[in-house]
Amino acid sequence: MTPRVFLQELGVSYRSNGTEVEALRDISLEIRTGERLAIIGESGSGKSTLALAIAGLLPASTRIEGRIDWPELGRVPQNGRDIGFVFQDPASSLNPVLTIGEQIAEVARTHLGLNWRQSYKRAEELLHRVHLPDPASALSAFPHQLSGGQRQRVAIAEAIAARPALLIADEATSALDTIVQAEIVTLIQELIVQDGMSLLFISHDIALASEIADRIAVFRYGRLVEIADTNRIVTAPTEAYTRQLLDAHMGLDVEPLLRKAEAGKLS
Ligand code: ADP
Ligand code: MG
Numbered sequence: 001m002t003p004r005v006f007l008q009e010l011g012v013s014y015r016s017n018g019t020e021v022e023a024l025r026d027i028s029l030e031i032r033t034g035e036r037l038a039i040i041g042e043s044g045s046g047k048s049t050l051a052l053a054i055a056g057l058l059p060a061s062t063r064i065e066g067r068i069d070w071p072e073l074g075r076v077p078q079n080g081r082d083i084g085f086v087f088q089d090p091a092s093s094l095n096p097v098l099t100i101g102e103q104i105a106e107v108a109r110t111h112l113g114l115n116w117r118q119s120y121k122r123a124e125e126l127l128h129r130v131h132l133p134d135p136a137s138a139l140s141a142f143p144h145q146l147s148g149g150q151r152q153r154v155a156i157a158e159a160i161a162a163r164p165a166l167l168i169a170d171e172a173t174s175a176l177d178t179i180v181q182a183e184i185v186t187l188i189q190e191l192i193v194q195d196g197m198s199l200l201f202i203s204h205d206i207a208l209a210s211e212i213a214d215r216i217a218v219f220r221y222g223r224l225v226e227i228a229d230t231n232r233i234v235t236a237p238t239e240a241y242t243r244q245l246l247d248a249h250m251g252l253d254v255e256p257l258l259r260k261a262e263a264g265k266l267s
Helices: 047-055 100-112 116-129 148-160 178-195 206-212 230-235 240-250 254-262
Strands: 005-016 019-031 036-040 063-069 083-086 166-170 198-203 215-220 223-229
Touching (some): 047 063, 047 198
Parallel strands (some): 083 166
Antiparallel strands (some): 215 223
């Protein structure tokens, strides 16, 4: 099947004050149609850089090598229209001085060519789809009047307003408490299936990623360590680093225990 997004030997270096920081090197991977791909790795491993590169949001001074292709689309993808982006902090996507309704309707007008009235109707439907309580009155609310979890629901509604082919969630649940985090993950799953979107789910948390993703790509120091089906990554990682991440998450390194048990040293 033709992949939705295809990265070929992508390299990204940031340039500032005459120095260059290489954030990604030689990344080749595909995001398939309708699949949920997770990118995991420690802070600084290049996850956000990858997301920004795909969305075309890197600063103009950045040096980009390799290719990013959208074979299905047949044209240059547009952020907001073909790609919906949800950041860790909803403040990055929500404007504090505009009502919720104004900002979602604006996306619908810009990218779907709806008129004012239709765009508000679409905004209300979207708030309903992200399960915001009382969508009709939420239209006239300002972001600060909502809880953190509700703001993230609004940010998701805005991200999917133009029916993008790809939804990117960059640590979108990392600032939320565990219960709200689980609710938002469930919501994202639901919307992906309903709209046939592909998902790029970025997280430092391998356990969370394994709940949502069909495949997981492990990043370290700007390199792709391994990429495989979630099941394979979790049960039979081929790379030592992936195993480290799994062990760190369980808070227990099971390998030495198993070896001791085998040697009959564990009573
Ligand atoms: P992650 O999202 O995995 O934490 P990032 O993609 O944010 O990683 O960062 C990858 C590397 O690029 C890090 O070394 C980081 O310091 C560097 N970096 C990120 N953004 C910039 C920038 N705007 N200018 C210079 N260096 C940057
Ligand atoms: Mg990041």
